[in-house]
Amino acid sequence: MREHTFRVTVVGAGAAGTLTATRLLEAAHEAGARVALTLVDPAPGTGQGVAYATQDSRHLLNVPAGRMSGHPDRPDDFVRWLAGHGSRTVGAGEFAPRSAYGAYLAAGLDEAVARYGAGALRRVRERAVRLAGPDGDATQRIALSSGAVVDADAVVLALGAGAPGLGWVPGRLRGHQHFVSDPWRPGALDGVPADTDVLLVGTGLTACDLALSLARPGRTVHAVSRHGLVPYVHAGKPAASGPLPGPPAADLAGLRRWLAARAAYHRRVHGDWRPAVDELRPHTTALWQGLPATDRDRFLSEDLRLWEVLRHRLPPRTAAALDAARQSGQVSVRAGVVADAEPSPGGVRVSFTDGGTGCFGAVVNCTGAEASVRRSEDALVKDLLATGTARPGPHDLGLDTAPDGRLVAADGGARRPVWTLGSPRRGNLWETTAIPEIRVQAIQLADSLAKECSRIIR
Known part of the structure; x- marks a missing residue:
């Protein structure tokens, strides 16, 4: 029996990290387990990350408020929160300011700390730069930019999408003051x-x-x-999308024909092609994983930009x-x-x-996050790859993970108690950058860690 409290360190205090920390406190309470949670991120705020840190009220969520709850079992949670924190009621179909969503996530974590784990959360405003310690050690050591070290029994890397890519930048422009x-x-x-x-x-x-x-x-x-x-642009009044009429084709050419046919059908029936894209949403991971690797490569080189402007509206x-x-x-x-x-x-x-x-x-x-993980300038990501603790995901997208999100090492093993979620799983899952996917991953990961915490300590 171990006498010390189970220690979990979450690296990253954006949406993925905050949702994971919130659910972990709740799940540990439900399991009757003791957890000490450390949230590591140099940002002054919590819940914001890159996506929700903007304070410009013109920057809106690109998903309606009614689909942005952090809790799948409470789909109106964000809308209800907005009703209590604004000058007017926001409808489920409206697009709220992005800054409001960051505040919502932070408030959810504050509430979880007060309700389930007063004293169980430590916020460290530093940058994690290295994961130290031998591969077989039970204790994971996270080195910080200051030289300090945080010890943990389990680590969650909620790293977000990463910095914009610089591959297009001419040499004389890099570092230029303008x-x-x-x-x-x-x-x-x-x-x-x-x-x-x-x-x-x-x-x-x-x-x-x-x-x-x-x-x-x-x-x-x-x-x-x-x-x-x-x-x-999103439709002013979205048409309802229903179940898929039979499975789409399992190759890229067939998927292209299927999507074109579905778009034509929805234009004819609803006057709008958008439901053809939206009805694919629950199935994109399975479709991505079912495509041959050569077809995924072709999609990334030939279809990616068109898909992005159709999908992210x-x-x-x-x-x-x-x-x-x-x-x-x-x-x-x-x-x-x-x-x-x-x-x-x-x-x-x-x-x-x-x-x-x-x-x-x-x-x-404004080119978006660097696509290739090998070109990442993040010190922690570079260390994970250099030491073999992690390896690039399929097609060089993100980090390779086991089905539960645990990092896959350079030799193909998944032994260390280090997990990730959200954008770093893009190569394995493809559809993994939006809240509907991240909140499910956060719940599954937090529940698994809470069970492990309870099993070890008891």
Whole structure:
């Protein structure tokens, strides 16, 4: 029998880490187990992460509030919370500010601490940089940037999506004072001049949010990407999607034909193609895992961008504001690829592969999280790969995991008590970056850890 309390360290205090910590306190209480929980993240807040740290009220969730509960068994939980923390009632079909969701997650953890584990949670505002200790040790040692060490019996890596990729950035642009490599870093946009044009590289959800933040009379925010595609908008009144009419094909060509046929059907019946994409949502992981590896590679190289703009859609209010900004000339969107950049008076002169050029007061990286885990600049991820504690996931996406989320080591084993959830499981699961998937993973992982805690101590 072990005398000490079961120690769990969660690295990352964004949505995935906060949901895991909240459920773990509840599950340990239900199991009658003693748990000491440490939440490690340098961010000043909890529950925000990259996704929900913005304080710009124009940045909205891209999923209706009624589908954003952190608890699958209480689907109206977020809507009810909003009703008690705002000046008006927010409907289930509305798109709430992203900052409100971060506050909701933090409040849920605070409530769990008060109800189930007063004194059981320690918040460490430092960056985890290394997982130390021999492979066979029962104690996992998490080294922090300060040199301190946190010991744990189990570790959960809630690392989020990671920093934006830099593979496209010309050498002379890297480190330039007018280049914003990560627009979600606190204060990253403070140095953007107010009276000059700005270039956003990327035209996805991040670029749409930043275009609204940076647009103003007297300048143009230029957004470019290889295809120049902007996310589609959510329907004002979504049509209900039903069960799939038979299993889709198990190869990429068949899936393309199936989706085109379903989109045509929904246009004919509902006047809207969107249910064809939405009805796939519960099945995307199984479809991804059922595709041959060669077909998954083809999807990533040929279909990914179109899928992203169809699947990850804009709130109607955001789309309307963006359209207005484009019509007024404050925002411009086009296809383009950056070829080179050089300093110019007050900013950067950028050359594009089509021969065009432009001068900008700032260039902002809106290309999204780095796709390849091997190119990650995160110190902890680099250490996990270098030591063989983890290996890249399929197609170099995220980290390879066992079905329960435990890290798979370089030799193919899954022995260490180290788990992950959310974005790092993308290679194995594909659909794993949104709250409906993350909340289920958090519950399953927390319940498993609570049972292990109870078994060991008793």
